[in-house]
Ligand SMILES: O=C(O)[C@H](O)C(=O)CO
């Protein structure tokens with residue numbers, strides 16, 4: 225049965241971020257993920273995890289200058305120093321939070337830019353991270369984002385991500401399989417899951433088209449959860465969705481899966 229992680233960036237936003245750990249634990253979650261930890265000292269976040277008996281299972285490297293259109297630095301040519309500083313900071317946080325996986329964000333590729341230069345930069349920066357994280361047993365995930373959410377992001381299809389993972393060729397680098405994006409871009413989710421078996425190590429879920437709870441929309445998540453069990457997937461499933469309304473009121477779907 226999947227191990228569900230509350231996404232504290234998207235869920236429980238009825239309360240301030242630091243109160244969401246308690247809210248998630250009270251709602252029955254044992255695992256959490258969120259996009260970025262860097263606004264808080266790692267010690268403060270670890271104290272919250274310990275206080276409420278939660279395990280951190282994922283966070284991202286920096287998004288960069290979001291106000292100016294950046295969404296990740298690791299693929300931007302000539303920004304390697306910034307990207308590797310962010311990777312080093314992510315390692316510090318992953319160690320402090322005892323977090324097993326870091327999602328390395330790539331970048332938006334502006335129109336008319338040389339796409340292969342971005343891909344090559346990303347491969348080298350991910351290899352740098354893979355080698356720094358390996359001695360600590362920390363994995364890396366790379367994620368495709370649908371153009372509807374993030375136009376011109378380097379990775380669009382799950383197969384773009386798989387191609388980069390294979391080019392990086394390090395055994396602690398995997399696909400982050402976000403079924404919301406996968407349905408928007410690739411579809412054919414059952415066959416896709418079979419094709420990615422063994423190559424993905426973190427899953428995220430949300431309804432399509434509205435990115436709400438997984439109990440609505442065009443994806444039959446019960447079928448997907450059974451599929452994940454069938455292939456022996458025993459990593460985490462991040463609930464990266466915008467609640468329709470009150471977070472707790474929307475957790476009826478979770479009742480039967482409480483870990
Ligand atoms: O947006 C997503 O689906 C990613 O998981 C993320 O955290 C940043 O793009």
Ligand SMILES: [Mg+2]
Nearest residue numbers: 367402428464
């Ligand atoms: Mg995602």
